[in-house]
Amino acid sequence: MTALDCLLQVEDLRVAFDTFQGRLTAVDGISFRVKPGEVLGLVGESGSGKSVTSLSLLRLLPQPPGKVEARALLFDGRELQGLGEKEMRRIRGGEMAMIFQAPAGALNPVYTIGCQVEEVLRLHRGLSKKEARTRAVEMLRLVGLPRPERVAREYPHRLSGGMLQRAMIAMALSGKPKLIIADEPTTALDVTIQAQVLELMKEMQRRFNTAFILISHDLGVVAEMADRVAVMYAGRIVEEAETAALLKRPLHPYTGGLIASRPALAGERKPLQPIPGQGPDLLNRPPGCLYHPRCHRRREICRQESPPELQPEPGRRVSCWLYAEEQEDGGGDR
Ligand SMILES: Nc1ncnc2c1ncn2[C@@H]1O[C@H](COP(=O)(O)OP(=O)(O)O)[C@@H](O)[C@H]1O
Ligand SMILES: [Mg+2]
Numbered sequence: 001m002t003a004l005d006c007l008l009q010v011e012d013l014r015v016a017f018d019t020f021q022g023r024l025t026a027v028d029g030i031s032f033r034v035k036p037g038e039v040l041g042l043v044g045e046s047g048s049g050k051s052v053t054s055l056s057l058l059r060l061l062p063q064p065p066g067k068v069e070a071r072a073l074l075f076d077g078r079e080l081q082g083l084g085e086k087e088m089r090r091i092r093g094g095e096m097a098m099i100f101q102a103p104a105g106a107l108n109p110v111y112t113i114g115c116q117v118e119e120v121l122r123l124h125r126g127l128s129k130k131e132a133r134t135r136a137v138e139m140l141r142l143v144g145l146p147r148p149e150r151v152a153r154e155y156p157h158r159l160s161g162g163m164l165q166r167a168m169i170a171m172a173l174s175g176k177p178k179l180i181i182a183d184e185p186t187t188a189l190d191v192t193i194q195a196q197v198l199e200l201m202k203e204m205q206r207r208f209n210t211a212f213i214l215i216s217h218d219l220g221v222v223a224e225m226a227d228r229v230a231v232m233y234a235g236r237i238v239e240e241a242e243t244a245a246l247l248k249r250p251l252h253p254y255t256g257g258l259i260a261s262r263p264a265l266a267g268e269r270k271p272l273q274p275i276p277g278q279g280p281d282l283l284n285r286p287p288g289c290l291y292h293p294r295c296h297r298r299r300e301i302c303r304q305e306s307p308p309e310l311q312p313e314p315g316r317r318v319s320c321w322l323y324a325e326e327q328e329d330g331g332g333d334r
Helices: 050-057 085-091 113-125 129-142 148-153 161-174 191-208 219-225 243-248 253-260 300-304 321-331
Strands: 008-019 022-034 039-043 066-069 072-075 096-099 179-183 211-216 228-233 236-242 317-319
Touching: 008 050, 022 050, 022 236, 039 050, 039 219, 050 066, 050 179, 050 211, 096 161, 113 129, 113 148, 113 161, 129 148, 129 161, 161 191, 191 211, 191 219, 211 219, 219 228, 219 243, 228 243, 228 253, 236 243, 236 253
Parallel strands: 039 211, 039 228, 096 179, 179 211
Antiparallel strands: 008 022, 008 066, 008 072, 228 236, 236 317
């Protein structure tokens, strides 16, 4: 990927928190890129650093106690780290929007839905009050809300989780974003509504060619929509590949574990196999590969040294000792 066809380029992002127990490393040097119109899935168990990553990109993480560092955070050709708070505010909700996990908290409880969509249209698109009012209703209709004129006059607490999520998608799209970061957008919803909201996001992505970072602990949700998937474990990206390739042949044992622990899809029969053990203590990171205590394929070296990042196939990367040997054994210059 050249710099030109790259919408977002994250290089060596690190996030730590100073806590009473000491320094907690939540994100430990991750790098990834998103192309215009592309959907990158970010998946990993709870606590792996997904939300901290997305909040850092939007500069929404309180600092202190957080501390964010990166070699580069390039968005649409601009380095975000150099920007002032005013410029950042212009980007947030405009070129780069965010959709959070549903219920009320994500929207302001004291303003009507319509008012909040209008605000985005006026602030980021420069519409007049009157234009914004009409357009807000159109946006609410676009995301499939029934009786959008009425929904516009409602306060968030009057809407169901599924409707709120649609309203939030309308709000995000109103700023004509190039990138939407959707952090567990369907986690709080029941299964049928979850599928509808995912379908809506997919439709909007195709229609407006918006790039997405779709974040979920559920690989199934991510696989529905993502072109590529990056797998996070304990603040690191341990594997990244195109979605189909990742599902067909996961390379990292953790990815394999995530696939095995997925509930069966429709028509599939398989027992559920949760990954045994827990994520590492981020305050006291163990030496070696952070996954080794839970890994059924661990070797001696995994306990001692952190695995290098390897590219066993074009377009794939994995951090695991299993593939390091393969390369040395005659993988040559693949
Ligand atoms: N404000 C904070 N202070 C201290 N630790 C935090 C804070 N926010 C997040 N963390 C820690 O950072 C780690 C990653 O959290 P998070 O990004 O929310 O995980 P995920 O979204 O993948 O479930 C967790 O161990 C979490 O406890
Ligand atoms: Mg999270």
